[in-house]
Amino acid sequence: MTAFSELTTTRVGGEAREFIEVTDPEALPGVMLDVWSSGEPWLVLGGGSNLLVGDDGFDGTVVRVLTKGIRQTDAADDTVVLRAEAGESWDALVAHTVEAGLAGLEALAGIPGSVGASPIQNIGAYGAELSHTLVSIDFLDYLTGERSSILAAELDLGYRMSAMKKGRQGVVLAVELRLKRSELSEPIGYAQLASALGTELGDRRPIREVREAVLRLRASKGMVLSDSDPDSVSTGSFFTNPIVTGGFAASLPADAPRWSLDPEPEDTIVPLEQAQLLDGLPPAGPAESRVKLSAAWLIERAGIRRGFSLPGSRAAISSKHTLAIVNTGGARAEEIAELARFVQTRVLAEFGVVLQPEPVLVGLEL
Structure with a gap:
């Protein structure tokens, strides 16, 4: 049996019950149709960089796609x-x-x-x-x-x-x-x-x-896979930058990084005789604008420093970037998830923001 700890960049995860590698582009559709016809659980695996599988592994068929061209x-x-x-x-x-x-x-x-x-x-x-x-x-x-x-x-x-x-x-x-x-x-x-x-x-x-x-x-930032960089043993950014309303973003500290996701409103031409009617009115625009925040800033301001780990855990925040959770050596998938949950809890308590995981989670919950 093949373990996900050998197939993913975080080097954690149990075994797959069935494992198939496909290198021929012409063969891949047929393989997938055969797997689907069995009615068993299935999972497609690429480079394993955005996937976190639990310690119990996957009770189904994993198809690793290695097609080239x-x-x-x-x-x-x-x-x-x-x-x-x-x-x-x-x-x-x-x-x-x-x-x-x-x-x-x-x-x-x-x-x-x-x-x-x-x-x-x-x-x-x-x-x-x-x-x-x-x-x-x-x-x-x-x-x-x-x-x-x-x-x-x-x-x-x-x-x-x-x-x-x-x-x-x-x-x-x-x-x-x-x-x-x-x-x-x-x-x-x-x-x-x-x-x-x-x-x-x-x-x-x-x-x-x-x-x-x-x-x-x-x-x-430890975001390039390298055998010589222990901070690269991760899924990369573990959390996505949260998207909130403009009103909520305005409630955060003034130095919180933020980026508007809505287009700039177009200028409105108003006849001179009507201009005085607009005095004191708010500018026209969408009822609720969308703003992207920095997850890294939120994590750091919630008191979680680079290199942080829970007592006895082999999972840690990267020493180079607070968005990455690294396997410092021999970590279990649950240790990665436990640290991720701790980060979520701290950011929620401090700012009222629920951070969402970026990697696909299989057999794990946050």
Whole structure:
């Protein structure tokens, strides 16, 4: 039997009752249909970077997708459509695009996991998201058994969210991305990245430079998998940045980082004779705006420092970044979950915010 502690980046988790590896893209649909027809529980595994499985393991069939293949189709408008099979390494795909002089993925360098998992989470970092370049996915539907191409617009993509994460079951077989032929990056959309590059927000830099800067930033936070970095033995960011109403965000301390998720309201032109009627009225706009908060800031302000661990536990907050929970050596899955629950409790008590886990949890509860 195969243990999840050997297959996931946090190196915890019990055994799978049945385990299948698929390397042939043409064989994957048939394997999945056979597994589904058995009526037994099933789980699709990619790179194991966004998955936390309990110590009792998984009483069902695990299909590990290791399919490979990248195909490029030129378009007429100086763009290309890149099709990548689900089992490709995401970071390897980013490196491939940079070497090929294709812009669009450079800010997503260093994200662990497989290509097939990328649309499920709508992965994102440093001002970029998969949704910015995703054209479609090749999808095998669990309910119908049918294979189809689903356009990105039909996937309900949002912050770490997609139709698959909301309950549409099946397996991503491949993704198609539209990238630009350019040695210059997309406009830099994240202040920390701009600072690392010595440039301004909105500027473009060579895609190779952007990728290298992102890798350095991620490594400084323990967010690049490395045998030499104990802080990388994690699922990466354990909690998503919470999204709250503007009214709630206004109740937090003034120095709490926050980002508006709503477009700026358009200016309203009012005839001069009516202008005095607007004096004293609040500006027009949505009844409740949406604001994204910093989970790391909330955790730190709730009194949880980097390197913190519960007494006797082998799980700890990363020494480099409070969003990551690391296995310091021989931890059980329940120790990771216990620390996560403690963090949730502290942030809820201090700020009234419920932090939501980013990884998929199997056999564990928070």
